[in-house]
Amino acid sequence: MQASHQVVARIGRVLRAVSQHEPDGVTTTAAGVAADLARPTAHRLLVALQQEGLVDRTPAGLWQLGPETFLLGSAAAARYDVSHLAGASLRRLSEATGESAFFSARRGDETICLVREDGSFPIRSHVLHEGIRFPLGVASAGQVILSYLPEREITDYLDDHDLTERYGATHARKAVEQRIAETQRQGYAFNPGLIVRGSWGIGAAVFDSDESPQWALSLTGIDHRFADDRRPELGRLLLQEAHDLSRRIRRFRSQ
Incomplete structure (x- = not known):
C-alpha cells in the first residue's frame, strides 16, 4: 500500500x-x-x-x-472554480491602483495563481503569472494565507518546511514568523522584494464559509509604487475587495 x-x-x-x-x-x-x-x-x-x-x-x-x-478540470470546475467571481475585484483593483492584480488559491501547502489583471502602469512585475505555484509563506498570497491559518497549523507547517532551501535567509523561520505577526497586525501581507529584488507586493486573504483562508487577492509592482506613503491606501483597497469577494464566494457556494 x-x-x-x-x-x-x-x-x-x-x-x-x-x-x-x-x-x-x-x-x-x-x-x-x-x-x-x-x-x-x-x-x-x-x-x-x-x-x-x-x-x-x-x-x-x-x-x-x-x-x-x-x-x-472542466468536470471539477462547477464545485471548485470560483475564479470567475474574482474578475470584478481584480478589474477594480487594477483600475484604481494601476498595478497588476492577482487571484490565487490554496492547494495544500502551496498557492497557485489563477487569474491576472494588468493595470495601466507601464512597468510591471513578472514574478507572478497564471499557473505559478509558491509554498505557503512565500509571496504575499502565500504569506497572508499562512498568517490566517489556526496557530497549530502554522506551527506544524513551519516545523515541516524549511523555506531557506529554495528562498534563502529572508525565509528563515524567525523571519517568516515576524512577517506573520506583522500581517496579522495590519490585515494584509507585504512582500518587499523577497523573491525578486525590486518586485514588491501586498496580499489579502479571502475566506470561505468556515472562515478559513482558501484564496488571496494581491497586487504587485515595482518597489517605489509600494512606498510607505502609498501602501496603506493600497492595503485598504485590497482588504475591501477581499472582504467583498469572501461574501460573494459564500453566497455562490450556498446556492
Whole structure:
C-alpha cells in the first residue's frame, strides 16, 4: 500500500511540475528536478501519463498538459472554480491602483495563481503569472494565507518546511514568523522584494464559509509604487475587495 501511495504522490508532483511551465512546456530533466525525481523515473511517469492523455509532448520534446487534464478540470470546475467571481475585484483593483492584480488559491501547502489583471502602469512585475505555484509563506498570497491559518497549523507547517532551501535567509523561520505577526497586525501581507529584488507586493486573504483562508487577492509592482506613503491606501483597497469577494464566494457556494 505504501508503494502505491508513493507512485500516486510522484505522479501528482510530475503533473504539477508540468503545469508550472504552461503553455511553453518543460523538459524531462526540469520536470524531474521540480518533482524531486531522478530523470529516468520522471521520464517513465511522463510517458505513462502521455498514454493516458494527461500530458502531451511537443515536436521539440517538451512536456505540456494533455487534453484529459482539461476535461477533468472542466468536470471539477462547477464545485471548485470560483475564479470567475474574482474578475470584478481584480478589474477594480487594477483600475484604481494601476498595478497588476492577482487571484490565487490554496492547494495544500502551496498557492497557485489563477487569474491576472494588468493595470495601466507601464512597468510591471513578472514574478507572478497564471499557473505559478509558491509554498505557503512565500509571496504575499502565500504569506497572508499562512498568517490566517489556526496557530497549530502554522506551527506544524513551519516545523515541516524549511523555506531557506529554495528562498534563502529572508525565509528563515524567525523571519517568516515576524512577517506573520506583522500581517496579522495590519490585515494584509507585504512582500518587499523577497523573491525578486525590486518586485514588491501586498496580499489579502479571502475566506470561505468556515472562515478559513482558501484564496488571496494581491497586487504587485515595482518597489517605489509600494512606498510607505502609498501602501496603506493600497492595503485598504485590497482588504475591501477581499472582504467583498469572501461574501460573494459564500453566497455562490450556498446556492
